Amino acid sequence: MRKKFYLLLAATAISSISLTGCGGEDEQKEDAYSGDGKLAISLRNLYFDDYQGGDSYIQEIERKFGVSLSFESYSWSQWEQQVSGQINGGNLPDVFHANIDSYNFALTYKFWAEEEIIKPLPSNLSYWPNIQKMILNTSNIQSLYVNGQLYGLPIAKSTTDYSTTFSPFTYIYRRDWAKQFGVYQENDEYTWEQFINLLNVFSTQLASSNRYALGDVEWGYPSIINFYKQVPHCFAYNEVTKQYVNNYTTPLYLQGLEMAKNFRNWGFYYPSQNSAADGQLNKEYYGNKIGVLYENLSYSNYETLKTMLKRSNSSNPYFNVDDATAIMKIKGPDGKYALEGTDNWFSMTFFDNRISDTKMYKILSILDWLLSEEGTRFSIYGFEDYDYIINDEGEIELVEAYWPKADDGSYAPKRNGAKYLRYLASLGYDTLNYDPLTNKESVEYLESWENEMKAALDRDELKVLKERPQVMWLTTQLKSQLSGLMRTTALNNVMKYVYGEISTLDEFCGKFGYPWPDVLAEINGAIGGY
Amino acid sequence: MAKTKIDKLPLARKERPGPSNRFGGFDVVLFIILLIFALLIIFPFYYLFVVSITPQEIYVNNPLTLWTPRVTFDAYKSVFNDSRIWGGLKITLILLFGGTLYQMFFTVITGYALSRNNWVGKNFVMNMILVTMFFGGGLIPYYILIKTLGMINTIWVMIIPGAIDTFNMLLMRNYFASLPKELEESAKIDGANDVQIFVKIFLPLSLPMLATVGLFFAVGNWNSWYNGMLFNSSQNLKTLQQVLQDIVYTPSSGIPNPGKIRIDDESMKMAAIFFTIIPMMLFYPFLQRYFVKGIVVGAIKG
Incomplete structure (x- = not known):
């Protein structure tokens, strides 16, 4: 009797604790303001590294837009768990980031959108022309629309060249x-x-x-x-x-x-x-x-x-x-x-659904400015007439006192928070060419290789391996649940064949029983035939 | 003057080796096996150290080496100049001392209370605590609980939830229960109250177990990273192990270039690892004798 009582009690305790997670947290986040009246915005991103804000460049942006920004970074090895914890725990920062390179991200994205975890961008983006242009140039952008709305900002690899369709x-x-x-x-x-x-x-x-x-x-x-x-x-x-x-x-x-x-x-x-x-x-x-x-x-x-x-x-x-x-x-x-093959983006900036429109507009305005010529220059060189000057020929000259050089003649590392902030919209491949901190020889060499490959593509001498977007972004049940596991198992069998543990191709092909036929039938039922 | 004939003095009788202390063939084999076993354990630490003092150009060309032809401590200089390491160390030391004391306090008093027979509901409490060894509420409820308690992005999240470790509490409880009841009875006759009995009689007699449990907690706190990773997003709250992970783990594929690309040599990674393990390695041997004794004693009586 006593044992039954304890068992029942334990079961009740566990159930009640577990059900704690089922409560929705749909309430709006109230806009908070710093002591000096600036709108507080929290940002978390994988690319912030150990940057925590507070430098003069970020202070300038905060002054210009009347905001107070807090920077936090994800860990490279655990970012998925951290994002998941914050989403499920209702503890998202105002703006967060996720890589969409996971093979099976389509269903997660759709779930976040439909469950109103992430906030859609305003349907009219004309107020933010640089962002609008970036989105219009995003490859495969239609896959990201859920019920006619775009639920985040695909981070462009480059804002000046959207033509790359292959990975290096x-x-x-x-x-x-x-x-x-x-x-x-x-x-x-x-x-x-x-x-x-x-x-x-x-x-x-x-x-x-x-x-x-x-x-x-x-x-x-x-x-x-x-x-x-x-x-x-x-x-x-x-x-x-x-x-x-x-x-x-x-x-x-x-x-x-x-x-x-x-x-x-x-x-x-x-x-x-x-x-x-x-x-x-x-x-x-x-x-x-x-x-x-x-x-x-x-x-x-x-x-x-x-x-x-x-x-x-x-x-x-x-x-x-x-x-x-x-x-x-x-x-x-x-x-x-x-x-x-690749799209011209592989990660997205998301907005917590609970933030106010005012806050979202503010963030979009900052990002739009950072994508403009003026903002880009600020994020790369810093303050005009301080970090750099524009000489009589109209060229940019860096001021040595604020751009010191290392012994090997290259510029010493210099932090500019605006550059980190710009990563919310662009990975900045477009700025590598004139960023004082990059090795120009390497940038030029990689660009020349890319141009050669683009030319080869035009001559039909380059085969680009790419899954069709229809199947990549398909969110049917079995495909979503099992394709990650199917891929891992298949690659395991590939290894086994190459290393002789599977001796014949017939035996190799025989390894693709359940769930392959079921998943393929589901895919073909949904999108086959075109 | 009479000479002392030293050569005539009776020699001390040589102690003949008895069967118990003879170093025979089996002992040689045993010695060799244990030596190999010891080397297998020591070698990774030794190798770690050797790589940490080896210049990059030598290491990458010859990674499997027993010693380096050129010793450099540049990696250690880089580690010591890295502000992330010192920030992480500060947090870890707070956890090590503050967290361990806090955990010891609650674990020991709970273990003591549950080892006494004189209160109603003891079994109920005991069973409720035992349940937590087998079942958990799940990560999401735990996250929500931590959030509700306002501990997100605070150092408290790495300390407060770990107040009582059930396994360690059971060790303490069993140890206290194994001490003679007469000690308590005679102390009471002498007029001691419960707190005095606990502090002046039972705690001093429990040093081996306290050292054991303390070591468990200390090692756990030194290695702590999970709660910090999950609940804290501030750079200032990263533990040493989280910092180490940042240094050792190099992301690949298409990362942007915020500043100049930072490339850590293997020696820097190894030096960082060595730096994080050395305090525990130094600390451990001094408590080991208590550690073994405590485990054995605590395991006898259930």
Whole structure:
């Protein structure tokens, strides 16, 4: 009897505690004002790093717009949990940020919108022309509308060039080794045969010193299949049957899989590739252990690789990092380059649904100004006639006293809160070119590569791997619940095949039982046929 | 003058090794096994230290090394010059001393109260506490509770909710219960009240268990990061472990460039890790003898 009583009591206690979370918190947040009468706005973003506001640049923006801004950052390794905790706990800051690169974000976004967790942008954005322009230029923007409203601000990678449709996930290699071993090709351009020959020569020449020809960043393995497959992830589209099919069992994917296995058997790949820790392959590359590395060569990653490679070879006075390493331009067996497709944004700024319209308008006004020429200049250079002057030729000249230089002649780090704030609207790839803190050589080099790829796309020499937006943003039940798991399981089987744990392609294809047919049937039922 | 014939003095009788202290073949094998085991445990710390004093260009070219041809303490200079580390250390030290004392206080008095037989409802309270070892209310209700209590973005969220740890409280309770009841009875005859009995008799007799539980709490507080990560968003409230995570974890893919790109060498990461583990490593051996004794004693009586 006593046991039953305790059990009942415990169950009641647990239920009542658990149900605490079920209460809605739909009330409006009352606008709060700082002591000097400025509207208080709380901001939380992944890119704020350890910035906490309070510098003269932010003070100027606060004065100009009559606001008081508080900055808080998410942790890179736990931001999803932090966002989720704040949403479920009803503790969102006024403005927050989430990366939309998660494979299965569509349903979450729709849920946030329908449950009124996030606030829609005003339908008429003409009052904020820079924001309006940015949104109009956002690729695939229709996918973000829920019931005719846009529930957040897609953060542009660049506000001056919206044309990029591919990611810089590609190969960087040791050009100096290629030259040394006599396999270098002019302008770093390689046909498929030349690429295989280079890997062959690298693996032969490097084997005695425990170095390897090829490595993929952990999430990219086996990258070599990119030259064969049709889409990056689960759902390919069959143009003949007008149906979505399992990408991993298409003939093209299976060809690529066979080639990935060959690459491993031929000894091209770094041996522990399948169990490599986060960042390990990068370390191996700048540690002079790998000849070719597949990586996301964004400016920051590229610059990091170069800097670390330079540090690793600092004892060699003849080492020139720009000669030693370069992006490899490889054409696959079909004679085309292959890159993953992308939208011109991958993260969004959201607004807590409980904030007032006044506050939202204020935030939009600040962001609109930061996207203007004046605001952009302020966020990059600082105060006119203080941090910089405009000379008689109309050019910007930095004032040395406020832009001190380091020993190597580059500008010393300088913090400007306006730049952090601008990340709520743009990642600032457009400002890399004239930002005093970036390495211009690297920026120009990456731009020239991008332009070459754009030209190749125009000539139909670049294959862009991209899932169709219809299926990417589909929010049907099974697809939303299971596609993440399906992808993980499929990649596991890919690894097993490449490493010989699955011996035949038939056996590999046999691994795609439930839930694949059900999910594909659901997708085709919803959007198949067009 | 009579000479003392030293060589004639009777020699002290050599103690013959008995069967219990003979160092035989089995002991050699045991010694070797334990030595290997000890090396396996010590090596990661040693390696961590070696990497932390190795220049980047040497480390990346030869990451598996037993010693570095060139020693540099630049990484430690970077760590000591990093304001994030000192900010994190400040918070962690507050947790270590304030949090541990606070947790000890509540855990010990609860354990003591539940070890006494003289009050109504003891079993009910005991069972209610035990339930929390097996069931929790869930993360979201917990979040809402913390928010309702106004502890979001405060240091209190990392201290107050952990007042009583059920496992440690049970250890304390069992230990107190294992002490002779006659001690309490004779103290009462001498006129001591309950507080005096607890403070002057039971606490001094419980030092091994107090040290054990104190060590558990101290290590837990030193390693604390989860509540801070979930409930606090201010940079000023980050614990040392959160700062360490920021330093060690390097994000990839398309991050923007707010200032100049900050690139931490592996040695800097290792130095930061070493810096965060060294206090506990130094602290632990001094309490270890209490620690082992306390665990064993507390486990005997249920």
